[in-house]
Amino acid sequence: xxxxxxxxxxxxxxxxxxxxxxxxxxxxxxxxxxxxxxxxxxxxxxxxxxxxxxxxxxxxxxxxxxxxxxxxxxxxxxxxxxxxxxxxxxxxxxxxxxxxxxxxxxxxxxxxxxxxxxxxxxxxxxxxxxxxxxxxxxxxxxxxxxxxxxxxxxxxxxxxxxxxxxxxxxxxxxxxxxxxxxxxxxxxxxxxxxxxxxxxxxxxxxxxxxxxxxxxxxxxxxxxxxxxxxxxxxxxxxxxxxxxxxxxxxxxxxxxxxxxxxxxxxxxxxxxxxxxxxxxxxxxxxxxxxxxxxxxxxxxxxxxxxxxxxxxxxxxxxxxxxxxxxxxxxxxxxxxxx
Ligand SMILES: Nc1nc2c(ncn2[C@@H]2O[C@H](COP(=O)(O)OP(=O)(O)OP(=O)(O)O)[C@@H](O)[C@H]2O)c(=O)[nH]1
Ligand SMILES: [Mg+2]
Numbered sequence: 001x002x003x004x005x006x007x008x009x010x011x012x013x014x015x016x017x018x019x020x021x022x023x024x025x026x027x028x029x030x031x032x033x034x035x036x037x038x039x040x041x042x043x044x045x046x047x048x049x050x051x052x053x054x055x056x057x058x059x060x061x062x063x064x065x066x067x068x069x070x071x072x073x074x075x076x077x078x079x080x081x082x083x084x085x086x087x088x089x090x091x092x093x094x095x096x097x098x099x100x101x102x103x104x105x106x107x108x109x110x111x112x113x114x115x116x117x118x119x120x121x122x123x124x125x126x127x128x129x130x131x132x133x134x135x136x137x138x139x140x141x142x143x144x145x146x147x148x149x150x151x152x153x154x155x156x157x158x159x160x161x162x163x164x165x166x167x168x169x170x171x172x173x174x175x176x177x178x179x180x181x182x183x184x185x186x187x188x189x190x191x192x193x194x195x196x197x198x199x200x201x202x203x204x205x206x207x208x209x210x211x212x213x214x215x216x217x218x219x220x221x222x223x224x225x226x227x228x229x230x231x232x233x234x235x236x237x238x239x240x241x242x243x244x245x246x247x248x249x250x251x252x253x254x255x256x257x258x259x260x261x262x263x264x265x266x267x268x269x270x271x272x273x274x275x276x277x278x279x280x281x282x283x284x285x286x287x288x289x290x291x292x293x294x295x296x297x298x299x300x301x302x303x304x305x306x307x308x309x310x311x312x313x314x315x316x317x318x319x320x321x322x323x324x325x326x327x328x329x330x331x332x333x334x335x336x337x338x
Contacts, residue, residue, distance in 0.1 A: 004155040006058035007098065010117050013041025013068040013082035015143030018123035021074030022136065033130050033137055036072030038122030039079035041146040045086045046105075047113040052090035054199065054207070055155050066117070069143055072125040079122055086113070089153060096152040104151070116151065120144035157197055159211035160326045162234025164265070165243035166257050167215030167225065168250075170282040172196070173309035174243065175212040178319050183212055187249070190215060190226055195233040200319055208326045211237065218260040221267040231268045238329040239322065240265075240277045244304075246292045247283055254281075254292075255299050276325060281306045284313060 016038025023031025044066050067082030095104045095116065105114050123141035130137055163171040167189030175181050179198025184191050196212045213230040220228040234240070242261065244254045258279070266273040279300070281293050285308040293306045305321065307314030 004055045004157050006055040006153045007062070007150070008058055008153065009063050009148070009150050010044045010085075010087070011063075011065045011148040012043050012085075012117035012119040012146030013066040014146045015040050015120035015122040016069035016071040016079035016082075017142050018125040018128070018140030019072035019074060019077075019079075020126045020138060020140045023075075032135060033126040034074055034076045035125030035127055035140050036075070036077040036079065037125045037128065038072045038141075038143045039069030039081040040122045041069045041119035041143070042066030042082035042084040043115050043119040043146075044117040045084060045113050045115050046089050046093070046095060046107065047086050048091040048093065048107045048110055049088040050091065050110045052088060053209075054090065054157075055093070055153050056199070058153065066119065066146065068146070069120070069122045071143070072122070072140070076125070076127060081122075082119065084119075090155055092155055094154040096154065098150045098152045117147040117149055120146040157209050159197060159234060159237045160208040161200075161239045161241055161322050162211045162237040163213065163241050163243060164216060164231075164234070164261060166217060166245060166248065166252075166261065167191070168248065169215065169243040169245040170309040171212050171215070171243050174241075174280075174282065174307070174315075175210055177309050177312060177315055179210055181210075181212070193226065195230055200322070202319060202323055206323055208323060210241075210322075216261050216264050218264070220264045228264060228268050231265070231272060235269065235272055237275070239325050240272075240275050241318075241322070242277050242279050244279065244281050244296070245283055246281050246296060247286045254296055258300060276329065278318075278322065278325070279304050280318065282309055284308045285311045 018038050019035035021035040023034045066085035069082045070079035072079045091110050093107045121144045123143045126137045126140045172183040172185045172192050175198045178200050181196050181198030183196040192214045198210045201207045211234050214226045217225040281304050284306045297304050
């Protein structure tokens with residue numbers, strides 16, 4: 001399971017204190033109590049907002065606090081109420097109370113709003129305590145404390161782009177290049193045993209989620225290698241990036257490898273095989289005069305994006321291209337043609 005997580009402290013506003021005050025006016029010798037009530041604090045709400053897709057924004061801010069209520073004052077003036085705090089979260093966020101280890105809410109709908117901390121009530125002013133036997137109460141009620149909680153937010157990420165390819169093609173190297181993900185990379189097949197997610201961040205707050213999965217080989221659908229079940233992790237992606245090693249160490253043939261993987265995808269699911277595919281030729285640093293890539297293009301007769309995940313060549317172009325495609329498919333999806 002791919003999980004994005006944030007731990008934060010939230011606190012509702014305290015109520016304002018009630019006020020002790022007496023009416024003092026000329027010609028009114030014994031003015032009665034006129035201390036006003038304190039205002040109530042603001043509550044804390046979490047609300048799901050369409051379009052948000054990460055909890056990363058919480059990394060820089062751990063304390064979230066709603067406004068306190070203002071104290072009451074003389075002349076029966078009520079203190080102002082504190083403002084509520086509404087924290088935006090992506091749809092699909094789970095809220096846990098970490099102190100009692102309890103799931104508070106599954107925010108599984110858009111524009112869903114829940115209160116997670118109740119505000120403190122304002123204290124009553126001394127006016128409220130006047131009785132026939134005590135007409136000059138010299139005390140007022142303090143405001144109640146706002147509720148506080150330590151919560152954990154959890155979001156199951158859905159990848160926008162899935163990486164497929166033979167073992168050793170350089171999938172993990174690529175994801176480590178264009179995101180903060182740090183998967184294991186090694187020069188032997190099946191280094192990656194579990195899917196890894198990375199978030200690609202581009203200028204102007206553009207980002208998307210990339211998934212690295214274990215390598216596929218011919219016969220994966222029959223359980224060869226690590227098998228094919230990891231493909232379910234990328235079934236919901238919008239785009240596949242098919243990584244070809246232009247010079248496999250095992251001496252295998254890139255065009256043949258390409259076809260073998262395509263075949264495995266088809267055998268796994270027609271929907272997956274129909275997804276938009278970007279073919280990437282990796283390790284072009286091993287092909288300084290570009291001969292291998294040229295030959296590959298000719299033989300596959302498809303558009304190929306040459307990169308070197310190690311030197312970084314072509315990566316910027318690739319991440320921008322993928323962004324464009326993710327954006328387009330999101331549009332299609334929103335207009336209901338997907
Ligand atoms: N020369 C060269 N080597 C690369 C490049 N990209 C990856 N490699 C090397 O290829 C080997 C395999 O890289 P990985 O990123 O682990 O490959 P993978 O596709 O994730 O492999 P599995 O997890 O086993 O499926 C490592 O030794 C990398 O250093 C590249 O652009 N150029
Ligand atoms: Mg790997």
